[in-house]
Amino acid sequence: RVLQEMINGEVITMGWKSPAVHQALDLCLSCKGCARDCPTGIDMASYKSQVIDHTYKGKIRPRSHYTLGWLPRWGRMITRNRALSAMINTTMATPGLRRVVRWTAGVDQRRALPRFATRAARDRVAVPAGGGRRVVLWVDSFSDCFTGEGVEAAVALLIQAGYAPEFLERNACCGLTWISTGQRDGARRQLENALDVLHPHVAAGTPVVGLEPSCLAVWRSDAAELLPEDPRVADLATGVLTMAELLSRTEGWQPPDLSGVELVAQPHCHHASVIGWQADADLLAASGATVTTVGGCCGLAGNFGAEKGHYDVSVLVAQHDLLPAVEARPDAVVLADGFSCRTQLAELAGRRAVTLAELLTR
Ligand code: SF4
Ligand code: SF4
Structure with missing residues (x-):
């Protein structure tokens, strides 16, 4: 409603700059839950992105837009050089310096800082011929540049399922962090580059499997809004698959027997809202695992929960569903394909969550 009033210009008269508009949108996590639940499909995350974009066009932005909003770019730069990555990780682990890094990045002082991988996963992980x-x-920027075993496990799982996996010849970033920080021209540039890299494979009929649900969801939602004239977007929306979608279409593949395994599954909010989690739910049901599926967002939601001013709300959101679910099941395996969800779980619950590929190759 506040956006409607902004467009009408009678009650809200300052347009994009109106404090009322920013106050209303500030605590939106961009989880896209509304896009799924609203009967008319209102996607507030997209509106928030557009409002921020209009507000800061040609102006100096909050610091977090240059740090968290450009995180894939920094990640690529840092993981290209082992010494640089080690130095930055040491800096971020040193108490006094860590405070300075957080302040510079516009990150809440209570947040832990993620560790960069010493080498990007696409350089580190061997893919046997x-x-x-x-x-x-498709190794997204988060899976590529931060620590974790998700890429190794994905390669192993694909080989077990009878595939010959290969990495992309060069980086393909979906621009999600540019979208969520309202830098939509930058997002378009990232998407166009990713389309150039990914589309030839999809057009050739080669399945492309992604790891990070929020990056996959971009092809099925924001990309079409950002590049409405590019017909390649529709091809990627159907041709880039989640691991569960690929495996469910793989003739003869059966999940391992996970009878007796208790799982708490946290579907990433964009996975649940945009992609749909049914393929994962079916796969886990077929494995025989006992699954508790958490509803709702983990509360970190990319840059949202990391940004100064959002920590308390981020924790409250986690306390609504996710934290009670894992605290009630201390021995359960926690499944979370989203980088944000795993980060939030590690920070607030002290639990290391595994990806679907890690779970299926344990
Ligand atoms: S927090 Fe999520 S459900 Fe609420 S308005 Fe924002 S995107 Fe929609
Ligand atoms: S659910 Fe959708 S239609 Fe209903 S108030 Fe919210 S945005 Fe409007």
Whole structure:
């Protein structure tokens, strides 16, 4: 309603700059829950992105837009050089310096800082040559540049399922952090580059499997809004798959027997809202695991929960569903494919969550 009034210009008269508009949108996590639940499909995350974009066009932005909003760019730069990555990780682990890093980045002082990988996953992880059907493993910027075993496990799982995985020849970033910080021209540039890299594979009929749900969801939601004239977006919306979607279409593949395994599954909010989590739910049901599926967002939601001023709300959101679910099941395996969800779980619950590929290759 506040946006409607802004457009009408009678009650809200300052347009994009109106404090009422920013106050109303400030605590939106951009989880896209509304896009799923609203009967008319109102996507407040997209509106928030557009409002921020209009507000700061040609102006100096909050610091977090240059740090968290450009995180994939920084990640690529840092993980290219082992010494640089080690130095930055040491800096971020040193108490006094850590405070300065957080302040500079516009990050809340109570937040832990993630560790950069010493080498990008696409350089670090060996993909053995072998027979099998070709599949392209799209390693997003988060899976590529931060620590974690998700990429190793994904390669192993694909080989077990009879595929011959290969990485992309160069980086393809979906621009999600540019979208969520309202830098929509930058997001378009990232998307166009990613389309140039990904589309030839999709057009050739090679399945492309992604790891980070929020990056996958971009092809099925924001990309079409940002590049409405580009017909390649629709091809990627159907041609870039989640791991569960790919495996469910793989003839002869059966999940391992997980009878007796208790799982708490946290679907990433964009996975649940945009992609749909049914393929994952079916796969887990077929594995025989006992699954508790958490509803709602983890509360970190990309840059939202990291930004100064959002910490308390971020924790309150986590306390609504996710934290009670894992605290009630201290021995359960926690499944979370989203980088944000795993980060939030590690920070607030002290639990290391695994990706679907890690779970299926344990
Ligand atoms: S927090 Fe989520 S559900 Fe609420 S308005 Fe924002 S995107 Fe929609
Ligand atoms: S659910 Fe959708 S239609 Fe209903 S008030 Fe919210 S945005 Fe409007």
